[in-house]
Amino acid sequence: MTTFRAFWVEKTESEVSHQIVERSIDDLPEGEVLIRVAFSSVNYKDAMSATGLPGVTKHYPHTPGIDAAGTVVNSTSSDVSAGDEVICVGFDLGMNTPGGYGEYIRVPAKWVTKKPAGLSLRDSMVIGTAGLTAALCVDKLQRMGAAPADGPVLVTGATGGVGSIAVCLLATLGYETIALSGKNDQAALLKSLGADLVIPRVALAESDKRPMLAPEYAHAIDCVGGEILTNVIKRLSPQGSVAICGLVASPVFSATVLPFILRGVNVLGIDSVEIPISLKSQIWQRLADQWQLTKLPLLTSEIQLDGLSAAFEDILAGRVSGRILVRHDPA
Numbered sequence: 008m009t010t011f012r013a014f015w016v017e018k019t020e021s022e023v024s025h026q027i028v029e030r031s032i033d034d035l036p037e038g039e040v041l042i043r044v045a046f047s048s049v050n051y052k053d054a055m056s057a058t059g060l061p062g063v064t065k066h067y068p069h070t071p072g073i074d075a076a077g078t079v080v081n082s083t084s085s086d087v088s089a090g091d092e093v094i095c096v097g098f099d100l101g102m103n104t105p106g107g108y109g110e111y112i113r114v115p116a117k118w119v120t121k122k123p124a125g126l127s128l129r130d131s132m133v134i135g136t137a138g139l140t141a142a143l144c145v146d147k148l149q150r151m152g153a154a155p156a157d158g159p160v161l162v163t164g165a166t167g168g169v170g171s172i173a174v175c176l177l178a179t180l181g182y183e184t185i186a187l188s189g190k191n192d193q194a195a196l197l198k199s200l201g202a203d204l205v206i207p208r209v210a211l212a213e214s215d216k217r218p219m220l221a222p223e224y225a226h227a228i229d230c231v232g233g234e235i236l237t238n239v240i241k242r243l244s245p246q247g248s249v250a251i252c253g254l255v256a257s258p259v260f261s262a263t264v265l266p267f268i269l270r271g272v273n274v275l276g277i278d279s280v281e282i283p284i285s286l287k288s289q290i291w292q293r294l295a296d297q298w299q300l301t302k303l304p305l306l307t308s309e310i311q312l313d314g315l316s317a318a319f320e321d322i323l324a325g326r327v328s329g330r331i332l333v334r335h336d337p338a
């Protein structure tokens with residue numbers, strides 16, 4: 008019986024605890040594809056699951072990790088075979104299905120995509136759900152016609168996982184990029200990722216009763232929601248679009264209809280979790296070739312399972328810049 012190491016979260020009425028345990032492959036749920044996980048990553052949603060916050064994981068004990076990249080051990084699907092290097096992100100992985108913080112996962116074949124050539128397993132997890140989401144934001148903006156000639160694109164929560172890759176990708180694609188960040192000491196990092204201008208979070212945090220304000224941004228990618236999103240919508244240029252993906256400030260925002268009916272502003276919703284694997288595969292392929300991110304090393308810190316608890320505290324406190332890669336010991 009093969010055993011493996013997994014990060015284990017237990018939740019009682021009064022507390023949540025973490026430990027690293029030995030699990031058996033027989034403990035994993037039924038599924039078509041068994042994967043030896045080489046890398047995972049830390050996303051905001053992982054921290055929510057691991058600390059017992061509502062809305063992600065219903066059943067404990069649990070192994071989180073919404074991202075996993077590794078090698079197929081066995082498969083009953085014709086889509087992937089033993090030895091294939093694969094990526095599995097989103098769907099129910101790490102929510103109520105044991106996730107990438109275990110050395111093995113077993114999942115349905117429709118959750119799995121072959122890793123494109125040109126992207127290592129490690130790089131795919133530096134990108135992870137955060138990068139896939141940033142790329143989906145850019146893809147949707149482009150499908151609405153957003154072009155570099157339109158003017159500056161604002162990214163909120165810019166030092167976060169989604170935000171930092173969004174900055175990197177927009178700059179790589181030639182967009183003038185403005186980064187909004189609460190971390191005054193990270194302006195140099197954001198500039199090295201390609202931001203043309205870094206502005207402090209407080210600049211967009213105040214509420215203002217006016218329904219529209221002078222246009223400042225051609226388009227935007229919003230990772231935070233709340234009052235900041237309210238302010239972004241008021242400041243979008245005519246025909247501007249904002250791709251909305253996150254809620255770290257608040258899931259609630261307010262707006263009058265005026266920016267929509269007087270400026271033709273568009274609000275674009277982004278879901279990286281349940282979209283079909285065919286669309287995820289297309290985006291992974293693009294990130295492996297024409298959207299290659301050469302600055303990924305600048306974004307990345309690396310931990311193992313024993314560093315996860317501290318990483319969750321940092322991400323929930325908004326202290327993390329860039330991406331945290333999780334490396335499992337080689338088989």
Ligand SMILES: NC(=O)c1ccc[n+]([C@@H]2O[C@H](COP(=O)([O-])OP(=O)(O)OC[C@H]3O[C@@H](n4cnc5c(N)ncnc54)[C@H](OP(=O)(O)O)[C@@H]3O)[C@@H](O)[C@H]2O)c1
Binds near residue numbers: 140280
């Ligand atoms: N829709 C989807 O499919 C999808 C996929 C992935 C993630 N998400 C969501 O997107 C959001 C970002 O995820 P992530 O993994 O990038 O998280 P993250 O790494 O924690 O980044 C969030 C960033 O937002 C800023 N921030 C933190 N607290 C804030 C506050 N109270 N007010 C304003 N800004 C604040 C910080 O950046 P600065 O210090 O630079 O301001 C922080 O680094 C989360 O809500 C996550 O659940 C959604």
